[in-house]
Amino acid sequence: MRKEEAYGYLMAAPAILGFFIFTLGPLLASLWLSFTDYSVTNVYKFVGLANYKRLFSGADPFFYKSLGVTLYYVALSVPITIVSSFLMALLLKQKFKGRGLVRVIVTMPSIVPAVAVATIFLWLLNPDIGLFNEILRALHLPTSQFIYSETTVVPTLAMMNIWTMGSTMLIFLAGLENIPEQYYEAADVDGGGPIYKLFHITIPMMSPTIFFNLIMGLINGFQTFTQAYIMTEGGPNNASLFYSVYLYREAFTNQRMAVACALAWVLFVIVLLLTLVVFRTSGWVYYEGDRQ
Amino acid sequence: MKAYRLRRGAGRTALYIAVIAVSLMYLLPLFWMVRSSLMSAGEIFLIPPVWIPNPPRWSNYTKALTTIPFGRYFLNTMKIVVFNLLGTVLSSSICAFSFARLRWRGREFFFALLMSGMMLPGAVTLIPTFLGWRAVVPPNSYLPLIVPAWFGGGAFNIFLLRQFMRGIPLSLDEAALVDGASYPRIYAQIILPLSKTPLIVVSLFQFLGVWNDFLGPLIYVNRERFFTLALGLQMFIGYYTAQWELLMAAATIVLVPPVILFLLGQKFFTRGIAISGLKG
Numbered sequence: 001m002r003k004e005e006a007y008g009y010l011m012a013a014p015a016i017l018g019f020f021i022f023t024l025g026p027l028l029a030s031l032w033l034s035f036t037d038y039s040v041t042n043v044y045k046f047v048g049l050a051n052y053k054r055l056f057s058g059a060d061p062f063f064y065k066s067l068g069v070t071l072y073y074v075a076l077s078v079p080i081t082i083v084s085s086f087l088m089a090l091l092l093k094q095k096f097k098g099r100g101l102v103r104v105i106v107t108m109p110s111i112v113p114a115v116a117v118a119t120i121f122l123w124l125l126n127p128d129i130g131l132f133n134e135i136l137r138a139l140h141l142p143t144s145q146f147i148y149s150e151t152t153v154v155p156t157l158a159m160m161n162i163w164t165m166g167s168t169m170l171i172f173l174a175g176l177e178n179i180p181e182q183y184y185e186a187a188d189v190d191g192g193g194p195i196y197k198l199f200h201i202t203i204p205m206m207s208p209t210i211f212f213n214l215i216m217g218l219i220n221g222f223q224t225f226t227q228a229y230i231m232t233e234g235g236p237n238n239a240s241l242f243y244s245v246y247l248y249r250e251a252f253t254n255q256r257m258a259v260a261c262a263l264a265w266v267l268f269v270i271v272l273l274l275t276l277v278v279f280r281t282s283g284w285v286y287y288e289g290d291r292q
Numbered sequence: 293m294k295a296y297r298l299r300r301g302a303g304r305t306a307l308y309i310a311v312i313a314v315s316l317m318y319l320l321p322l323f324w325m326v327r328s329s330l331m332s333a334g335e336i337f338l339i340p341p342v343w344i345p346n347p348p349r350w351s352n353y354t355k356a357l358t359t360i361p362f363g364r365y366f367l368n369t370m371k372i373v374v375f376n377l378l379g380t381v382l383s384s385s386i387c388a389f390s391f392a393r394l395r396w397r398g399r400e401f402f403f404a405l406l407m408s409g410m411m412l413p414g415a416v417t418l419i420p421t422f423l424g425w426r427a428v429v430p431p432n433s434y435l436p437l438i439v440p441a442w443f444g445g446g447a448f449n450i451f452l453l454r455q456f457m458r459g460i461p462l463s464l465d466e467a468a469l470v471d472g473a474s475y476p477r478i479y480a481q482i483i484l485p486l487s488k489t490p491l492i493v494v495s496l497f498q499f500l501g502v503w504n505d506f507l508g509p510l511i512y513v514n515r516e517r518f519f520t521l522a523l524g525l526q527m528f529i530g531y532y533t534a535q536w537e538l539l540m541a542a543a544t545i546v547l548v549p550p551v552i553l554f555l556l557g558q559k560f561f562t563r564g565i566a567i568s569g570l571k572g
Contacts, residue, residue, distance in 0.1 A: 007475040008396030015387040015450055016402055018443025022421060023409045029420035091314065094307055104558055105315050109322070111554045111561075112547045113504040115522045119529060119543040120325050123536050131324050134341050163321060167565050174566035223413050226506045230526055247415055252511065257419050264415040271413055 034262035040255045051262035063263075065238055066246035069154060073242065074221040077158035082213055085165040089172035090202075103173075110166030114226040121160055122147075122231055147232050150239035157227055157240060168213050175209035176202070207285045215275055222271050243267060329353070329540035336537050349537070356541040360531075364517065365524040372434050372509075372520065373502045376441040380498045381491060384445030388453030389479045393465060403454075406447045414507075422511055432518040437508050441498075449494045452567055456490040457483055493564035496557045503550050521546045 034051055038044035055063045092103050109117070124131050125146040133143040146156045183201045192200065203210075225244040228234060234241040234249075243263070251260035328336055330348040357363065390396075391403050425436040444450060460483060468478050484491075509520045519527065528542045554561060 004394050004475065005396040008390050008394035008399065011386050011390035011394065011475070011479070012396075012399070012402065014383045014442065015406055015444030015447075018440065019402075019406055019409055022440050022443065023412065023417060026417035026420035026424070027412065029424075030416055030418075033420065088314070091307075091310060096304075096307055096311060098311075102311055102315050103562075104555070105318050107558070107561070108551065108554060109318060111500050111504070111550050112322075113506075113522055113525075113550065115504075115506055115525045116543045116547040119525060119539055120321050122529070123328060123540060124321060124324060126536075129337055129339070129341075131320075131341065134339070138340070163318065167568075170562055170565040171568065174562075219411065219413065223415060230506075230529065244415060248507075251419055251422075257423065261419050264413070264418065268413055268416040275411070 030261040030264055033258050034265050036258050038258040038261075040257060044258070047258075051259050052266070055259075055262060055266065062238065062241060062246050066241045066243045069239065069241050070222060070224070070243040073154050073158055073224060074218065076155060077161050077224075078214065078217040078221050080158055081161045081165050081168055081217055082210065084162045085169040085213075086172050086206075086210070088165070088169045089176055090198075092169070092173060093176045107166035107170060109163045112164070115230060117160070117164060118227055118230040121227075125156065147240070148236060150236055153232060153236065153240045157224075157231070160227065168217070171213060172206070172209060175206050179205045204286045208287060211278075211282055211285045215278060218274055218278065219271055222267060325540045325543055328536055329544050331537050333535065333537060352537050352541040353545070356528075356538045356545065359538070360524055360528050360542070361517075362521065362524060362542070362545055365519050365521045368434075368518060369503060369520040369522075372437050373499060375434075375438045376502050377495055377498055379438065379442035380445035380449060381495060382445075383442050384449040384494060385453055385484060385487065385491065386479065387444050388450045388457055389483055391450065392454040392457035393460075393462070393478075393483065394475065406444070406450060410447045418511075425512065432513050432515045434512075434518075436512045437502075437505075445494075446498070448568065449498070452494060452564065453487060453490050455567060456487055460486055489560070489563075492557065493560045493567075496553065496560050497564055499553060500550055 035046055035048060036044045037047045037050070054060060058064060088106060092099065092106065096102075112120075127133055127143065127145050127148055130146075132146070136143045144152055144156075147153045179202065183205070184197055187197050187201060223244050224242050225248065228240045228242045228245050229248065232240045234245045247260050247263045247267070250256045250263060327343065327345060329352055330345040330350070331342075331352075332349055335342055335345060391399060421436075425433075429435045464482050465478050468482055473481070504522065505520075506522045506526070509523050510526075513519060513523060516527070525542055525546050528539060532538050
């Protein structure tokens with residue numbers, strides 16, 4: 001073998017080994033485990049599709065409940081995050097004094113540890129003495145129970161993402177700054193106003209970036225865990241029982257590892273199908289170069 | 293002409309109003325945290341709320357630091373961060389060097405394989421990984437949180453470094469080869485020193501990722517004396533649900549290190565995020 005080739009394999013070996021040990025191996029192992037009745041203590045045996053059948057039959061009411069909660073959350077949080085971070089990027093692309101500082105202020109919350117975010121919002125959202133209700137009261141608006149009511153808990157958690165969307169916003173900002181200035185100048189010559197530019201230049205040119213953020217938002221949205229685990233523990237009355245919280249509970253509280261593996265595979269397939277659907281319907285995404 | 297300038301002026305004013313409103317909105321939660329962390333138990337419950345604590349109660353911080361051993365949790369967290377970071381920087385740069393600058397059969401295939409791993413929901417590998425670690429290391433060991441970093445250091449980091457390394461002229465390697473340098477030497481003495489910027493980006497992301505990680509320590513660490521800061525803060529929430537001034541002091545302690553690092557390295561942070569968007 002050539003020296004270069006030998007070193008190529010050798011130096012890439014950690015990543016390739018890592019992929020087999022920490023990704024592919026566990027991926028297949030969890031598929032196998034999902035067909036067993038493994039639960040830490042017992043001698044386990046192959047049970048076929050029993051775990052899946054039990055989940056889909058509704059014998060465990062939490063399965064459909066958590067699926068519904070998570071879908072509801074994703075349906076709210078993904079559009080909220082994409083629209084608000086896109087608008088924010090449009091705003092922070094303008095030229096004004098102190099722009100660098102404002103960009104830092106808006107992105108900073110995205111690096112605050114999730115546990116600290118949860119702690120801060122538990123305080124801000126406190127129904128009796130939290131700041132948000134104080135502000136609502138001062139404005140003579142109706143107050144809210146926020147995360148302590150079944151109807152408002154999921155929308156509240158989805159809205160919290162506006163504060164921590166900094167990295168999504170930065171991806172949009174980088175995309176906006178890559179749009180060639182000539183396109184806007186051409187629109188100026190044709191007499192196109194700001195609305196015309198937004199819908200005929202900015203959004204079409206940004207569609208690949210919007211598409212990327214949409215996919216990542218979906219994948220991450222389905223896996224939301226920390227906020228709900230810390231702030232609501234799935235409550236009140238399981239109204240914020242996110243899929244990942246339910247999975248964690250099955251695996252580590254109830255020690256039902258095999259069921260948790262089945263849950264994980266169901267999640268995997270859902271995310272995969274959704275991603276495929278989004279890819280299939282991506283006719284709106286405009287790629288420079290494929291003009292027909 | 294005059295009307296045009298007036299409209300521009302109004303537009304500027306609206307822009308500045310929007311920008312100031314946004315800045316205040318984003319600073320408010322952090323301000324409220326610090327403000328509440330410096331109040332007495334009585335002051336914090338006043339209605340209407342007081343904006344500036346008077347006098348500031350610095351003792352809340354000493355109280356928070358002593359009721360829960362945040363010093364020990366800080367050291368625990370740093371142990372994981374340092375060894376994880378070391379593995380990440382070393383192994384992701386070595387692997388990126390191979391993917392970016394060496395020619396070998398199957399290179400594109402393996403690279404695509406690594407990248408596909410990024411789209412996988414973490415839950416689907418979580419349980420076998422947990423069971424595997426439980427079989428080979430004692431409970432509360434930090435190895436499950438460190439060792440994976442030494443095996444490639446994460447697909448995203450390899451992607452980011454490879455992207456950069458591909459831009460370095462190949463003539464540098466060729467000249468070094470003619471001079472009799474080996475491939476590891478080209479990596480260590482030519483490519484690595486030229487890749488400082490992306491390595492800082494990788495380190496910054498990794499630091500933030502490990503520092504902020506909650507699920508990992510939650511699963512692998514159960515004994516209190518081995519807790520990380522994130523776990524410590526979560527336990528603190530359980531203990532002191534009504535003592536908001538102490539909770540806010542604890543939250544401030546946990547978020548100060550990543551915030552300082554972010555402020556120092558925000559240019560690198562922005563660049564790294566911009567690259568991650570290019571994947572799409």
